[in-house]
Amino acid sequence: MSAPSYASGVSDVPLIGETIGENLRGTARRCGDRDALVACEQGLRWTYAELDAAVDRLASGLLALGVAKGDRVGLWSPNRWEWVLVQYATARIGAVLVNVNPAYRTHELSYALRQSGTSVLFAARAFKSSDYAAMVAQVRDGLSELREVVLFDDDPAWERLVATPADDAALAERAATLSFDDPIDIQYTSGTTGAPKGATLSHHNLLNNGFFVGELIDYTEQDRVCIPVPFYHCFGMVMGNLAATSHGACMVIPAAGFDPAATLRAVAQERCTSLYGVPTMFIAMLADPTFAEHDLSSLRTGIMAGSPCPIEVMKQVIDRMHMGEVSICYGMTETSPVSTQTRTDDPLELRVGSVGRVGPHVEVKVVDPETGLVVERGQTGELCTRGYSVMLGYWGEPEKTSEAIDAAGWMHTGDLATMDDGGYLAIVGRIKDMxxxxxxxxxxxxxxxxxxxxxxxxxxxxxxxxxxxxxxxxxxxxxxxxxxxxxxxxxxxxxxxxxxxxxxxxxxxxxxxxxxxxxxxxxxxxxxxxxxxxxxxxxxxxxx
CATH class of the missing domain: 3.30.300.30 (ANL, C-terminal domain)
Known part of the structure; x- marks a missing residue:
């Protein structure tokens, strides 16, 4: 009889029992003079000591603005240094960051801000064809709880906030009230009812997921991580930012939005060791006319996720981009996001033919969708996952939460999968029509x-x-x-x-x-x- 399709992520490395703010503080103490953040387009370069101090100033400004623990603070912007600063400053004071997709239009923006009860919104003025300032003005009258809108560009309110003197006593007082199990982030994922659902995630969810994703690709303070994937999504803010800051690595922002030439230039100029993207991003970089002009020899690893990678693309990423230790990740927003990941020494066929093995401190099983019973290895069933990474729930929607997370704490992904004898999972279809x-x-x-x-x-x-x-x-x-x-x-x-x-x-x-x-x-x-x-x-x- 075959073994059951169940696996647990055994690890000698313990989970982190800290808030995101505490963890960043610890990294700043260890790696204060090392590069923490480089925003190539904006010309910003901060060490960990400078990043931590800037987080304290903005966090103090938010306290002075009256932002309480648990208040929702929206963030609508493409990738820029201000995004990172707001991410860590809200975490430091226990506010709940509401990630707003930069591609949203007014209908989606209004829904996300209203459903989350956002009281303060940070936004860029514009990006590409989107006039964020105009769209916010268009919907603001219908948002009774939105009391402050702060724009990043040429807005005195932003300048005042980031220049606020750090109030160490007030920050310490707030920190004493925070738990690593507190909700810290809401990310909207499209729902089958037609309205997006706000996956609500804690410090513990996000910090540990970022940390262990980084552990599996051997991050240290020597690494420099190029992050062209969007911050509003877990790929950018967790697998990118939190994986870096929990290891003392450097976050490199090549551009506000994905641009293949800008990404290649950032890797070469900043001597990045890791590069993220969905397969279409890597295809675009490999095909870019400037590809041969960039020295990518500093790269050793990176992450591909979001959709399956064609084998020829993977071969080129390894051979032409020097990413011999590139990793494939699988997950969903509701699981912080990563549940399974290939390892740096996995053979090529497993990196293109599977989504890896279960991550540390996580459980996965494949069950018969009708009976809920675990199927034998090699058989198809619904993939379920359980552990520290499973969200707290959908914001304000307990019924939707109970539909997704069962009484035993298993998150039902809706994806059809098989598990082989080595514990490697392959996604073969979807129960949902996503x-x-x-x-x-x-x-x-x-x-x-x-x-x-x-x-x-x-x-x-x-x-x-x-x-x-x-x-x-x-x-x-x-x-x-x-x-x-x-x-x-x-x-x-x-x-x-x-x-x-x-x-x-x-x-x-x-x-x-x-x-x-x-x-x-x-x-x-x-x-x-x-x-x-x-x-x-x-x-x-x-x-x-």
């Missing part, structure tokens, strides 16, 4: 409910279909009211004004009916097959 587009998670229901608002749409179904560049793209099947006339571009324009660009359907099909079961349920798998056939797409096994 689409992963270039590393961004999109739930079709959210896009469907948006399109229901269009006066000419009487019914709509959205499915994920294969895409060579992004892994998956959205296709909307639309039924129009009688006499209405819409073009695909009209549908896309309607979405583009209201939601993030990655939620806008690339493909739009106008139909008279949907494939249905005899009991009246829409058969999305048939819609996907039909779309692939009609559009001439190349079908691939759904993976994550």
């Amino acid at each position: 689409v992963i587009r270039g590393g961004e998670n999109v739930y079709p229901r959210e896009v469907e409910e948006l399109l229901y608002l269009h006066e000419d749409v009487i019914d709509v179904q959205v499915v994920g279909v294969p895409d060579e560049k992004y892994g998956e793209e959205l296709c909307a099947w639309v039924r129009l009211r009688e006499g209405a006339s819409l073009e695909a571009d009209d549908v896309r324009a309607f979405c583009r004004e209201r939601v993030a660009h990655f939620k806008v359907p690339r493909h739009v099909l106008f139909v008279e009916e949907f494939p249905m079961t005899v009991t009246g349920k829409v058969q999305k798998y048939k819609m996907r097959e039909t779309t692939i056939e009609q559009l001439g797409l190349v079908a691939e096994e759904a993976t994550r």
Whole structure:
């Protein structure tokens, strides 16, 4: 009889029983004169002593502003040094950081700030085509709890906050009230009901996940981590920032948003030893016309996550980018995020054919979705995970929390997986119909409910279909009211004004009916097959 599909992450290294603020303070004491943060575009370079002092000043400014323990503080910005500063300053005083996706439009922004009860919002003035200041002004009247908006660029309020003298007594008084189990971060993940859910995470969740991700790729204070992935997501702020600061490594921000040439330049100029990205980012860097101009020989490791990596891309990352110890991670926002990870000495076939083994102090099991019983190794079932990394819950939604986390503390991922005899997991499909587009998670229901608002749409179904560049793209099947006339571009324009660009359907099909079961349920798998056939797409096994 085969072994059960269960594994626990045995480790001689204990979990960290500190708040994020305490941990940063300890790193600053050990590594005060070492580089902590480099923002290449902005020309900023801080040592750990300078970062810790800046965190104290902003934290003191927030206390003077009346921010209490547990108050929600929103942050809407691309990657820049101010993001990092707000992340650690809010943690130091026990405020709950609300991560706002830089791609959000007004509808999503308003929902996140209202649902979380955000009272203070930090934001960049603009990024690319998004005028953040204008969008905040547009929705602010409808947000009764939002009392302060602070912009990073040319705003006297920001300048006053970051120049506040450190109030050591007030900071110590607040620190004495904090527990590492306190909620410290809310990250919105699209929900099957159409409204995003706020995964609520603690110091203990985030600090330990960042630390152990860094442990598995052998981080020390000698490492310099290039982080082109967004900070609003766990990939950037946990696997990037917290992995670095818990080891005394340096965080390097190549640019506000991902730019392949800027990332390559940052690696070369700062002699980075580690580089993060989703596979499409690495593909873009390898194809960049300036690739050969950059000396990447300092690289040894890094992390790929978000979607499966093609084997040829992995070979080039190892050979041409010198990342022989690159690691694959799997997880979800609700688990801080990483549950499984490949090790630095795993062979190539396991780095492209699996999502690694269970992480330290974490448990995983693969269960029959119908019975909940653990399946034998090699059999397919739902992947569940348990341990320090599982979120506290969805903010303000206990029923949704209980649907995701069972009575025994297992987080049900909704992903279908197999576990081999070595404990390596492969993701083979999804119970949920979530689409992963270039590393961004999109739930079709959210896009469907948006399109229901269009006066000419009487019914709509959205499915994920294969895409060579992004892994998956959205296709909307639309039924129009009688006499209405819409073009695909009209549908896309309607979405583009209201939601993030990655939620806008690339493909739009106008139909008279949907494939249905005899009991009246829409058969999305048939819609996907039909779309692939009609559009001439190349079908691939759904993976994550």
